[in-house]
Amino acid sequence: MSYALTAENIKKVFKKNKKIVHALKGIDIQIREGEIxxxxxxxxxxxxxxxxxxxxxxxxxxxxxxxxxxxxxKEATKVQRLINRVSVEASFFKKLSAIENLLFAAGIHGISKKEALKKIYAISERVGLDRERLNDPLEDFSRGMQQKVAIARAFMTEPKLMLLDEPTTGLDPRAKREVQSLIMHMKEKLGATILLTTHDMEEAEKLCNYVAIIHKGRIIVKGHTEELKAMISHRVKNPTFEDVFMEFTGVSFDEAEYEEAESA
Structure with a gap:
């Protein structure tokens, strides 16, 4: 089996206001090539x-x-050539146009202007960016449009592994659907391997081949989406991911959000 990412016993501690916060308490995962x-x-x-x-x-x-x-x-430089990351708050030069931001990013990665423009136009079409708007400043773009530019920027480097950190958080319903469709396109048409973080139950069920539920820095349960629901189907009719979360954590998702906020 070929894995895009493997993690063993990952732990991370932060100090916040003289308080020790155990952010990660021994994470183990294996991500197969080509899956979300x-x-x-x-x-x-x-x-x-x-x-x-x-x-x-x-x-x-x-x-x-x-x-x-x-x-x-130990091999961070090699890893950086294979990955790209899109976060919930993508960073841009907001006064510059979309194409100026994309050309700047291409230059950092050593892509010539001629090759960059070719990639920008091709990727923009794939992600549903209006070519006529590429010359508009990013500050005039909606959040959904900015996320599409962020994903286009990431894909210019043709990463083997895409790290998507809450890419649809804060988007309006239409933009959210568009970005979710783009994520599926990235997997099915471009063969990308994707690690997607989300707190959206429906999004996880809709997009992911395999899901790990994380709570208080630990993975509580992991498995294929249908397998996780099947684990509790004998007790819950037509179980949702909310049911799965409550079954294995002992709290509702809203209660978990409150607990995490209180412990931060």
Whole structure:
């Protein structure tokens, strides 16, 4: 079996206001090439911390993550060539146009202007960006449009592993559907491997081949989406992911959100 990402016993501790916060308490996962792997959990559960470690932005206090066999700490430069990350708040030069932002990103990665323009126009068409709007400043774009630019920027480098950290949070329903459709397109047409963090139950069930439920820095249960629901189908008729979450954590998702906020 070929894995895009493997993680063993990942731990991370932060100090916040003289308080010790155990953000990750021994995470173990394996992501197969070509799948969408979902990290489902409330805000503050450790999802984004894991993404930042996997993308070489943070160093774990314990454990090891490998991306296509390369250690994210010891071989960070090699890992960075294979990945790209899209976060809930994508960073841009808001006064510059979309195409100026994309050309700047291409230059950082050593892509020539001629090749970059070719990629920009091709990817923009795939992600549903209006070519006529590429010259408009990013500050005039909706959140959904900005997320599409962020994903287009990420795909210019043709990453083997895409790390999507809450990519649809805060989007209006239409933009959310468009970004979700784009994620499916990335997997089915481009063969991308995707790690998706979300606190949206329906999104996880709709998009992910495999889901790990994370709560208070630990993975509570993991499995294929239908397998997780099947585990409780003998007790709950037509179970939802909300039912799955409550079954294995002992609290509702809303209660979990409150618990995470209180412990932060």
């Amino acid at each position: 792997y979902g990290f489902l959990g409330p805000n503050g559960s450790g999802k984004s911390t894991f993404i930042r470690i996997a993308s070489t932005l943070l160093i774990p206090d314990a454990g090891e993550i490998k991306v296509f066999g390369y250690d994210v700490v």
